[in-house]
Amino acid sequence: MNKSQGPRSLAAVPRRKVAIAGIAESRFGEVPDATAWQLHQEGAALALADAGVEPSDVDGLFSCGADIMHPLILGEYLGLRPGYVDGTQVGGSSWEFFVHHAVGAIESGLCDVALLNYATTSRSDVKRRIRSSNVAIDARGPAQFESAYGHTVIGRHAMAATRHMYEFGTTSEQLAEIAVQTRFNASHNPLAMYRDPITVADVLASREICSPLHMLDCCIRSDGGGAVVLVAEDRVADLPKKPVWILGAAEATSHHTMSEWEDFTESPAKRSAERAFGMAGVKPDDIDVLQVYDSFTITVLLTLEALGFCAKGEGGAFVEGGRLRLDGSLPTNTDGGGLSSNHPGMRGLFLIIEAARQLRGEAAGRQVEDASVAAVNGTGGWFSSTGTLVLGVD
């Protein structure tokens, strides 16, 4: 029986620190022989085992997907009846939002063990022809002022790249550097979908999808999922693994309709990072390893600027010279990211998993030496939402 669902006195619960206790990916890449629900459970079972907690200990469920009432369907599928549920759906950054929300819930005693759980079979679904590679968003409400113009998800991001190039002279070669260095990192991850090294020339020679973005500037499409388990500090003594503390967490929201984005060269991550870094009391210089949403190379570039690793407009020069590689001064997307490792659709969960893995020292073959502070930045929609986390180990 799950005792934590019983009545409690909030006054009796001091504000508690929150740690990542369990992390796991399900199978990912191409998984034609499992449903998305299966992959949810597979990731959840592995992450709970990693945390040394039982499914019946879970009293908080955080998840989103394409379905209405997704957390209810998932809870039912898993056989859980959590007393705290969050189904926030703000795109790929939803997972960083969930951590932000879970920190609030756990520290104030609303739940003790939070399960963040995600999976899709989006790659296999395209092959089965039950979904398109492009997302059809209908033309009601605000979308009636966009949909008729054939505005794709890639195109929305490409327009940020066009404007950044226009204002700051950023080049396609500089954007390509991000894809090349991420692939270098992927080459050290045996589970990454794409591991063969690529060059800037390869990126520029790949098909242009939406100018100025080429195919190799775009994330891959994979199946897969995973889970993250967060617990209150009073459970930390029982954990089989080193706790990874949430030192800072914040979220920021922006436009949904593209024409409402004030500045196509500035990610809302500027706001979420300022607050998350402030909460943690860290500066960009303190970050040992970085995981940022890389739906497209331009997403990484705007995020690096917004997080303060370089000044606005200087992202192009910053990414030259291998800085983002495992052996660079700012190891970024160390598992190969969405550009090379996996991307089932809303990838923010994998950023948290890889950051925690690096801080635990478990990233065999791609371990960043002495990593003790990590930053994570999820970006959702088309620079529509961002969630920034700062993680650390004792």
Place this chain on the structure above:
Amino acid sequence: MPQLPRTATWHLPVPDLETSEYWDATAQSRLLIKHCDACGRDFFYPRSHCPRCWSSSTSWKEASGDGVVYTFTIVRQNDLPPFKERLPYVVSIVELAEGVRMTSNVEGCAPEDVRCGMAVRVAFREEQRDEGSVFLPVFRPA
């Protein structure tokens, strides 16, 4: 199993209580934006209140139709109808002379000739559907 859409009208605007005047005007080759009578600012896309000061005292205002390309992309891949047949095409954020921005297409020139800062002027593209034509504001080099 569900199928991909076969009809090519899912993308066309569905006018509603807040926007029917806008689409009625485009059918007469007029581009309307919204004006806030309380704070004096123009805004787009149109809604019944001012998104800045929340006044519900707003009115329609005819735009000059002049603008510049704020940013754009040449779309070369889109597997959804009807866009697949139209590739490549330019999607742009156009900043109107009145200072508001809208999403649109830039037509009437080679996609490769479109530039940020380029002067453009509104035109209206007719698209057919069962309920009758709809006229979409698009932009051409000025």
